Amino acid sequence: MKTVFERPKSLRERLMHYCPGCTHGIAHRLVAEAIDELGLQDDTIGVASVGCSVLSYAYFDCDFQQAAHGRAAAVATGIKRVHPHKFVFTYQGDGDLASIGTAEIVHAAMRDEKISVIFINNAIYGMTGGQMAPTTLIAQKTTTSPEGRQAEHTGQPILVSEMLAQLRGNAYIVRASLHDPKHVIRAKKAILKAFRHQVEGKGFSMVELLSTCPTNWAMKPTEAVKWLEENMLPYYRLGEIRTPEGVD
Amino acid sequence: MAETILMKGNEAVAEAAIRGGCRFFFGYPITPQSEVPEYVSRRLPEVGGVFLQAESEVAAINMVYGAGGAGARVMTSSSSPGISLKQEGISYIAGAEIPCVIVNMVRGGPGLGTIQPAQSDYFQATKGGGHGDYRILVFAPASVQEMVDLTIESFDLADKYRNPVMIMGDGILGQMMEPVRFPDGPDRPNPEKPWATTGKRGRKKVNLISSLNIEPEKMEEHNWKLHRKYREMEKNEVRFETDDVDGADVIIVAYGTTARVARSAIRKAAERGYRVGLLRPITLWPFPYAPLRELAPRVKAFLVVEMSTGQMVDDVKIGVEGKAPVCFHGRPGGMIPDPEGIVQEIDRIMTGRGARA
Numbered sequence: 001m002k003t004v005f006e007r008p009k010s011l012r013e014r015l016m017h018y019c020p021g022c023t024h025g026i027a028h029r030l031v032a033e034a035i036d037e038l039g040l041q042d043d044t045i046g047v048a049s050v051g052c053s054v055l056s057y058a059y060f061d062c063d064f065q066q067a068a069h070g071r072a073a074a075v076a077t078g079i080k081r082v083h084p085h086k087f088v089f090t091y092q093g094d095g096d097l098a099s100i101g102t103a104e105i106v107h108a109a110m111r112d113e114k115i116s117v118i119f120i121n122n123a124i125y126g127m128t129g130g131q132m133a134p135t136t137l138i139a140q141k142t143t144t145s146p147e148g149r150q151a152e153h154t155g156q157p158i159l160v161s162e163m164l165a166q167l168r169g170n171a172y173i174v175r176a177s178l179h180d181p182k183h184v185i186r187a188k189k190a191i192l193k194a195f196r197h198q199v200e201g202k203g204f205s206m207v208e209l210l211s212t213c214p215t216n217w218a219m220k221p222t223e224a225v226k227w228l229e230e231n232m233l234p235y236y237r238l239g240e241i242r243t244p245e246g247v248d
Numbered sequence: 249m250a251e252t253i254l255m256k257g258n259e260a261v262a263e264a265a266i267r268g269g270c271r272f273f274f275g276y277p278i279t280p281q282s283e284v285p286e287y288v289s290r291r292l293p294e295v296g297g298v299f300l301q302a303e304s305e306v307a308a309i310n311m312v313y314g315a316g317g318a319g320a321r322v323m324t325s326s327s328s329p330g331i332s333l334k335q336e337g338i339s340y341i342a343g344a345e346i347p348c349v350i351v352n353m354v355r356g357g358p359g360l361g362t363i364q365p366a367q368s369d370y371f372q373a374t375k376g377g378g379h380g381d382y383r384i385l386v387f388a389p390a391s392v393q394e395m396v397d398l399t400i401e402s403f404d405l406a407d408k409y410r411n412p413v414m415i416m417g418d419g420i421l422g423q424m425m426e427p428v429r430f431p432d433g434p435d436r437p438n439p440e441k442p443w444a445t446t447g448k449r450g451r452k453k454v455n456l457i458s459s460l461n462i463e464p465e466k467m468e469e470h471n472w473k474l475h476r477k478y479r480e481m482e483k484n485e486v487r488f489e490t491d492d493v494d495g496a497d498v499i500i501v502a503y504g505t506t507a508r509v510a511r512s513a514i515r516k517a518a519e520r521g522y523r524v525g526l527l528r529p530i531t532l533w534p535f536p537y538a539p540l541r542e543l544a545p546r547v548k549a550f551l552v553v554e555m556s557t558g559q560m561v562d563d564v565k566i567g568v569e570g571k572a573p574v575c576f577h578g579r580p581g582g583m584i585p586d587p588e589g590i591v592q593e594i595d596r597i598m599t600g601r602g603a604r605a
Contacts, residue, residue, distance in 0.1 A: 042448055042450075043447040043449060045318065045445045054460065055460075055462075057456055057458065061454060062447070062454055063445035063446065063454050063455045063456070064445065064455075064457070064458075065317050065318075065344075065445055065456075065457040065458070066456070066457065066458035066459065066460050067313070067314075068310060068340050071307070071310035071337070074302065074306075074307040074308075074311050074313075074314065075311070075313050075314035076314060077300070077307075077311050077314060078272070078274065078310070078312060078313060078314025078317075078318065078322070079317070079318045079445065080314075081272060081300060081311070082272060082315045082318040082319065082320040083447070086446070086447045103303050103304060103306070103307065104303070104306075104307055104310070107302070107303035107307065
């Protein structure tokens, strides 16, 4: 019998703690597939963050470091400077990267640190129970914005990829989405390109992945992907935000 | 034998780190220790190492976490407000058992305080600093030469215990020049670290650097494991020096720069007929409780002298176990105790007017 579909080698055979309908599982799989396809498993050092992906190290079959909240890019910097020829990636959510870890991500990008960042943007704090994130959309209700986020009170949702795209250097920054199979395939291509960017020694790379959080959005998984499509896509533009040739 | 050279404390500690095998340094400028990053920014590339100026002390200590976890000999340095910022990272580093060396050239606080020398980070260094049940080895050198010797050795000890080691100097030690001699021979080698994250090539099992244990049973187990390590450090690593304690009426307990001022005071006191000894802790953690316990029944009083409002007094009292009065003389806020002030305090103690701390 011919095997047509199997678990990537870089992903361990183990139940994930993620909620039903959450797209972390898809993101994990895509990252693991990309590591396999580039033959990087034995030379990879991942950096887990704080949030729902705090346990991501338990699912990847490669060396890992668990970083403090927001500090993954700094930890990855330390690792990469010691092992410049190894593949180093961080896996961070939007609370981690876009709120408490803004200084670390901006400066890692500024230094053109040769690391790859997987940035899960689901517009909310998942692990702590659905509080407002800097990426929360205007009027989106969360446990700390019960009437919906109001711009005059908490500003506009942060566009990290566009912000980082302003920096000079060789960064590759791309935004993709995980809400349907077509976009999942595109996300995979984006991850592969970002990882190659590091492997070829070109510079910093980041893939922002628009993701769902049915539990904290209080939606069924099918409603969640629809909500992402209708609400997040108009605000968070998909595609390459920055290539080494310049801002797209 | 290597020649004696004149060197500023901050530069000497930086050179000592390289002799200790340090090849990675992540730092951020702050007075009065900025010569440390400046020095290694020139020197590390010469030995194939990397200096990186981080965006903050927070980032710097997390780069130390990453590099140390990846198997390198790594150091960071700062001064009090910057060390406060590093406490989160130090807690994680202690929890994840990553070896590293941290230099604190202490200045007066709290807050932005002053850039002048102080010893007011004693609590922070020895009683936790960051959150959780952890300890770090804290050295308090009293001269540039001692700072060099302890720094070189710190890298071996950090690796031996997989634990942070802190060199606690102060603005004076960092800024003053003294004759110093570095050991002959090659820099200390970085030992094999089979636990480090290097990519799992050649290994069946992955390596994980983490301080996370979601299950309380496992976290408790980890806490006890760390505790056993700290007991081991208490057993092996206590260091102190005594001067003229036999037959002394009063024993001064002072560390670092203050111990040197105390020595001047002891000579002055002798001119007035007072027999005063000195106990100088070289490790602030683990603290030399045992010699205090032993000396306590034989003296009229202990006099703790610090550049703070008395942060070491509690530890001295623990050692003395109530068997002798513990008095205190201190100058906080960046002021330096002068010998005369100490002698006056000894005079008060000897004439029954000394106030207990």
